[in-house]
Amino acid sequence: ADREGRPRHGRSLGTNTVRLVQAASHEGQPWAGRWYVQPLTYHLEGQPEAEHLLRATVVYLPSLPLAHGRLLCALELAATSEAPGMLLGPAAHPRHGWAEADVTPYLVLGNVSVGSLALRHVCVRAGRVRGHDAPVAPSHPFLLLYLNDTQAGLTPPAAEPRRHRRDTRMLAHDLPGYLREQGGEKSDCSLRPFPVSFAQLGWDHWIIAPHRYNPRYCKGTCPRLLRYDYHAPNHAVVQSFVHQLVDANVPRPSCVPYRYSPISVLMIERDGGILYKEYENMIAESCTCR
Structure with missing residues (x-):
């Protein structure tokens, strides 16, 4: 995604939600000579019913340089x-040093999702081992759940964690002045910019990225003759003629968004986990008269 959360063209993940799951910690000494063996348990209980698992991979480093x-x-x-x-x-060739192992078959058994996944992270030190060399613990692999979230809408988490507080009144205070700066003159229906930060909306305690967002809006007077590029429905064309020729009390068609695009959001969940989501219909791309 770009700095305002727009998904880049040609880089679709094939899903609208990706959840990162960290392994539960295990006590004990994983090192034994050259060998490192660490049990990993990923707990999957409590996943929302609206989220349907499409694919799951575990991401790990297959090779780590040592002294x-x-x-x-x-x-x-x-x-x-x-x-x-x-x-x-690994499911594919490592990218930027990371490899992915597909674990989808072990999370969905007979159309029933399992409650946890148990793995072992096994490493061996290759090369000459010296007595004074301190063992290096590799990064714990993490589980990525690729999900289709059927619940529409941008909903903040109901509780903590909060990163920091912001004055949520800033947007309401600045909005009238901003709209005045955009000009109050009547003009043809068109798309207008309105960049805003999630801090102004009071959402920056759960949205990590992007920091800014330009939803844009439609403003202006619908012309008497609706051009083809407005994509106005036949009803709007008739309503426009009725306003001009029959009854001026019937309002002109209204200037509203016609086409939208999604944004990608990286957020913090209530339990502190990291979630990537694509929300549809978040940025107005064109206007019409209805």
Whole structure:
């Protein structure tokens, strides 16, 4: 997405929501000689019913440079009473050093979502190991859930965490002056800019990025003869003629948005997790008369 949250063309994720899930911490010493073995448990209980899982991947670093040699890592599906452990191969070539392992089949069994995912993060130090070399703990892999959220609308979280407070009255105070600066003269219906920050809306305690947003709006008088580029419905054309020729008490068609585009938002959830969402119909792209 760009600085105002517009998704970049040709870079669709194929979904409107991505949730990042961190592994629960486990006690114990993961290092034993050259080997590093860390159990990982990802808890998935309490996912909203409106979110439908499309794909799930675990992102990890397959190789980490050390002072002497390298740390080579892989992921294993933890063994259970019903199935043995299994090595998870990367789903694609590593990008920027990161690899992804597809774990979708292990989260959806017979159209039923499981409540947790248990893995093992296994690494080995390759190369010469010296006695004074301090072991380096690799970054914990994280789980990405690609979801289709069927619940429409931009809804702030109902509770904390808050990052910092802002004066939510700023926008209401500045709006009249801003609109006056845009000009009060009557003109043809057209699209107008209105950049605003999420801090002014009082939403910056849960929206990480983007910082600014330009929803834009439509303003102006609908012309007597509605041109083709207004995409006005037939009803609006008839209403315009009725206002001019039959009864002036019937109002002219109104200037309103016609086409919208989405924005991408990175936000903090109530439990402190990170969530990426694409919200439809957030930026007005053109106007019409109705």
